[in-house]
Amino acid sequence: MEPKIKVAHLSKVFSDTKTGIDTQALLDIDLEVNDSELFCLVGPSGCGKTTFLRIVAGLETPSSGAVYLGGHIVNTPGPDRGLVFQEFALFPWRTVAENVVFGPEISGIPSSQRKQIANKYINLVRLAGKEHKYPKELSGGMKQRVAIARALANNPEVLLMDEPFGSLDAQTRNLMQIELLRIWNETKKTIIFVTHIVDEAIYLADRIAVMSASPGMIKEIFRINIKRPRDSTARSFRSYKRKILNIISAEVGDFST
Amino acid sequence: MKKRRLFRILSIAIFLLIWEIAALLVSKPQIFPMPIDVLIAFKVLLLSTGPAGVEWAGELLGHSLISLTRVVAGFCIASLSGILLGIVMGWWQPIRNLIEPIIEILRPIPPLAWIPLAMLWFGLGFKPAVFLIWLGAFSPILLNTIFGVESTSKNLIETAKTLGAKQRELLLKVVIPSAIPAIITGLSVGFGVGWMCLVAAELTGCNSGLGFMIMYYHWTMEPAKTIVGMLMIGFIGLLIFMILKRIENKLLAWREEI
Helix, strand or coil, rough: CCCCEEEEEEEEEEEECCCCCCCEEEEEEEECCCCCEEEECCCCCCCCCCCHHHHCCEEECCCCEEEECCCCCCCCCCEEEEEEEEEEECCCCHHHHHHHHHHHHHCCCCCHHHHHHHHHHHCCCCCCCCCCCCCCCCCCHHHHHHHHHHHHHCCCEEEEEEECCCCCCEEEEEEEEHHHHHHHHCCEEEEEEEECCHHHHHHHHHHHEEEEEECCEEEEEEEEECCCCCCCHHHHHHHHHHHHHHHHHHHHHHHHH | HHHHHHHHHHHHHHHHHHHHHHHHCCCCCCCCCHHHHHHHHHHHHHHHHCCCHHHHHHHHHHHHHHHHHHHHHHHHHHHHHHHHHHHHHHHHHHHHHHHHHHHHHHHHCHHHHHHHHHHHHHHHHCHHHHHHHHHHHHHHHHHHHHHHCCCCCCCHHHEEEEEECCCHHHHHHHHHHHHHHHHHHHHHHHHHHHHHHHHHHHHHCCCCCHHHHHHHHCCCCHHHHHHHHHHHHHHHHHHHHHHHHHHHHHHHCCCCCC
């Protein structure tokens, strides 16, 4: 089967124009993500996982190599790839419903249809009754639900999530992980999920790519063969965790010496 | 709430009392009138025939109407030009680089320094007054709009891009809405400066309006009437500020409370 996303020999160099120093953020990344797959990227901070996601989103251009979505090369942002930021990034002057239909509004869908779309996705993320609230009236978890609904309302091919639960408290985070799995089950979307928390990745992912820092490279890809819902105290879970943490700590160790 | 109102009344009463005592001590009503003199002057000005064109309104309200027309005209032109240019300059850096030096040179010149040229170019009356109000109100509106546009969150712009927004939608649906609080701040500051310029313009370059009225009664040595004019200038300014504040609160219901 054709992969949904194909990343070929992707590298990214950031040049600091003031100091003239080049930083190799990503080096020769090869990756394939299948349709309806929940794919996680983990790695130490500064390993370029956010940069990687931004390139897939089309917000950065690669220095070399390319990203293909359904066989077509990606080089600008587009509604076929929905991005969810850690900071929610809701439009504060728009209500929940108006935030959710931002994408459809731009693509010129008439307002009667937009209403249906808003309802559908607000129900999907379980925010019925909050349609007319402004973001300032919502908790962090609710804000992130709106952001997910907004990304999905465009019916994208892929959902890109950049540490989406990073600013939530532990309880809300766990709840949102469960919710994400439910939403993923209902929508069958391809998801690329970036996190630095290994537990989160193992709890969610079909496959996990472990990255190393400076330069950002993919060290190893694990397929998580545990039935969902996964129990983070189970032996199989901990064994994946140990393997992944070993790679990351070896990396961080290399870096500090 | 009730207590606050009580304090307000008390505050005004104390002010009037101090005024009264000071006037009694000075005891020269022709240079320092008492509150009661001002009240009488107020009644007289309310009932006397108004300036040309608005005779029916009485002197005080007639001059007020003329001043208001001028300030509304000047302020509207300033708002329109300041907001439009501000958006263009905030969004397109090359245009900003092109225009900014001119503004930087002209901005430190106080609007009042333009009075001679305003009179030379536009004569007396409506036009030079509107020109000066525009001059005064324009730069706060422009600068605040530029600030609002350029401080649009990068995250929001990127989010909109990933949702399919192109330049036009970014500007109309992200940048402008997010700049509105700053634009409204610019409008209030701009109005304040414009109102000040109006009075100055009328003091020198007009023969109607509240500024003219207070100067006229200075010449006729009727300070009570001058004070009525001053109070009216303050009152109208306050009223418009309150209206702007109300519009702001209505428009910005979404904003986080600080």
